[in-house]
Amino acid sequence: MFSSDLMRSARERSGTLSFSSGLRGLGAICAAALVVSLATAPAFAAPAGASRPGAPGAAAVRGVKSLGTKKIEVSGDAQRVFSPKATAWPKAASGRAALPGSGGKAEADGTPVWVESAKGSSASAVDVKVLDHAKSAQLGVSGVVFTVDGGDVRGKARVGVDYSSFAEALGGNYASRLHLVSLPACALTTPEVAACRVQTPLVTDRDAVGKNISAEVDLS
Numbered sequence: 001m002f003s004s005d006l007m008r009s010a011r012e013r014s015g016t017l018s019f020s021s022g023l024r025g026l027g028a029i030c031a032a033a034l035v036v037s038l039a040t041a042p043a044f045a046a047p048a049g050a051s052r053p054g055a056p057g058a059a060a061v062r063g064v065k066s067l068g069t070k071k072i073e074v075s076g077d078a079q080r081v082f083s084p085k086a087t088a089w090p091k092a093a094s095g096r097a098a099l100p101g102s103g104g105k106a107e108a109d110g111t112p113v114w115v116e117s118a119k120g121s122s123a124s125a126v127d128v129k130v131l132d133h134a135k136s137a138q139l140g141v142s143g144v145v146f147t148v149d150g151g152d153v154r155g156k157a158r159v160g161v162d163y164s165s166f167a168e169a170l171g172g173n174y175a176s177r178l179h180l181v182s183l184p185a186c187a188l189t190t191p192e193v194a195a196c197r198v199q200t201p202l203v204t205d206r207d208a209v210g211k212n213i214s215a216e217v218d219l220s
Helices: 133-138
Strands: 002-004 028-034 093-098 105-107 113-117 125-130 144-149 156-162 178-182 205-207 212-218
Touching: 093 105, 093 113, 113 125, 113 144, 113 212, 133 144, 144 156, 178 212
Parallel strands: 002 028
Antiparallel strands: 002 144, 002 178, 028 144, 028 178, 093 125, 105 113, 113 156, 125 144, 156 212, 205 212
16 A cells, blocks of 8 residues: 555565555555654753853954945746645545556556556556545545555556645645655554554655656565
8 A cells, every 4th residue: 555655565574565465466555645854953051151252353444335226126936926726635546557568657547646667567557546535644644545456467666646736735845745655554454553554665756847756666
């Protein structure tokens, strides 16, 4: 299963992806999730009785000519009034991505997820299921959770998410902090269990212009 944080493999093993043997047909659970980091510098009190330093001495400067002022033209971007874009979380949906033989990427109909065959993969189609946003919230994901199923096909695939519809969802440069992670298979059945909400970061590529993030996952 994936979210805007992504998933693990169908067999329980160490690595980027891992699933329980009870979900053998499931390729991966992923999520497009938010990276949260906050660091602040500690404040230190001045030593007791510390005195202020004196002003440095300097000789007067003579012969300086004033250059006057110059009007600076303001760019069009600075004058443009900001208009926030409408934000819409993807709805729960299922779709199939039919992979072209040439190796290009294919979108899973009705979802923001796309899939691209990795070198050496024999997958011809991948089934994608996007979870309802409320379920994503239950898993502690500030983004989108989805599953990718390659059926009986073994191998890897590059899985991506078009986040343009929710790029400004939470502010604070939300889109720039999105990444893909994997989630345990039990996230689908027992999200209330802490171990089922553990996110494993995936090496995420970002296309800021196209508003896409992607990562390579194991379909087996």
